[in-house]
Amino acid sequence: MQQEYCKLNPHYFKGYGEYYWGITALGGPGDEVRWIDGVRRNFLGYSARSIPYGPDDGTIAPWAVAASIPFSQDIALKTLDHILKSYPEVQKEDGMLRSFNPTYTNANGDAWVSKDLFGIEQGPVVLMISNHKDELIWNLFKKCPYTRKGLEKAEFVGGWL
Numbered sequence: 001m002q003q004e005y006c007k008l009n010p011h012y013f014k015g016y017g018e019y020y021w022g023i024t025a026l027g028g029p030g031d032e033v034r035w036i037d038g039v040r041r042n043f044l045g046y047s048a049r050s051i052p053y054g055p056d057d058g059t060i061a062p063w064a065v066a067a068s069i070p071f072s073q074d075i076a077l078k079t080l081d082h083i084l085k086s087y088p089e090v091q092k093e094d095g096m097l098r099s100f101n102p103t104y105t106n107a108n109g110d111a112w113v114s115k116d117l118f119g120i121e122q123g124p125v126v127l128m129i130s131n132h133k134d135e136l137i138w139n140l141f142k143k144c145p146y147t148r149k150g151l152e153k154a155e156f157v158g159g160w161l
């Protein structure tokens with residue numbers, strides 16, 4: 001859904017496209033209004049960004065793409081490859097991926113890249129890559145009695161239940 005939304009790019013954000021997506025709750029460039037190419041843009045600090053009804057300010061989270069690998073490996077890996085080739089500055093020395101916004105640029109025309117890095121963003125990447133590799137996380141989840149009980153109370157049925 002995110003890929004399709006970014007391909008359509010209804011708000012004409014710079015950078016959105018088939019291999020430029022990753023929208024989630026994250027910190028952005030900051031609460032600011034800018035006029036860019038005659039369009040009033042409302043940028044956000046930390047916000048639970050969402051699609052299709054927003055809020056959305058053009059900020060992309062590559063780590064959200066990486067956490068999608070178990071669900072759509074081909075699309076996620078192609079997206080990460082395109083992001084890293086186009087915006088190599090989102091990957092720092094520690095190898096972790098930072099959020100960025102190509103629509104919000106500095107005086108040199110460079111995309112805004114987050115200086116912050118949070119474990120809550122990076123943790124799902126490690127867990128989902130591990131899960132994709134050997135299903136360890138998924139198997140532990142299925143064995144947890146509290147998980148099963150909660151899902152049953154919520155009236156989930158079928159599948160591994």
